[in-house]
Amino acid sequence: MIRYALQCDGGHGFDAWFGTSADYDDQSARGLVECPLCGSRSVSKQIMAPAVTGTRKAAAAPDPARMQGMMMQMAREVRSHVEQNFDYVGDAFAREARDIHEGRSEKREIYGEATPAEVKKLREDGVPCAPLPPLPPDPAKLN
Template structure:
């Protein structure tokens, strides 16, 4: 297994594991590698130091598969909870989040879309917000 440090076009950093370096190339070409924060498929490898083998035993393939399944289920449950219990405000998310934060709109849980620049401005101004996990890929799109 190879762990790559990756970065999307929006400068979100994350890591991903691949069986071989050619697996990474193949999955990127097929559009299977995406940023877990924004869903962008414009992903590139970052420079990282090689891992030095130690005495720790790497997880077995069944353990990795089980962990992946658990993480995808958790992402589905989080997203489902938000969609069922929060108000969807579409592309007005940044404005509505700011209005709620500043007391100009009723306090409630919301979700919607915002550009990376809008999210940065909200965070810079102390308005709490977090990305909604993207829907995990369908089982037939998994590598």
């Protein structure tokens, strides 16, 4: 596993884990790496210091495949919880989130679609929102 310090074109910094550096390159090229704050897919790696280990015997490293499986399962569970408990508002998400925030609509949990520009404007205006984790691939279909 490799951890990268990333930054979107909106200036948001965040960390992300990948199985290999080639995995990052592949996912980035396919537009699958996005900012968790604004949803921008214009993301770049930042300079970071290498991890330096001491001379003491280290504990066994976690199994990357197991860790990836756990992360994908958690993403499935978060997404499932949202889909079962929140109101789906489709592409009206930005408008509905703003209406709820400003008291023009009933306060409730919602999810839907919004463009990166809409998300950026919501965040600038103090309307709380976060991207829903993408549905991970079916483990049976992974190579």
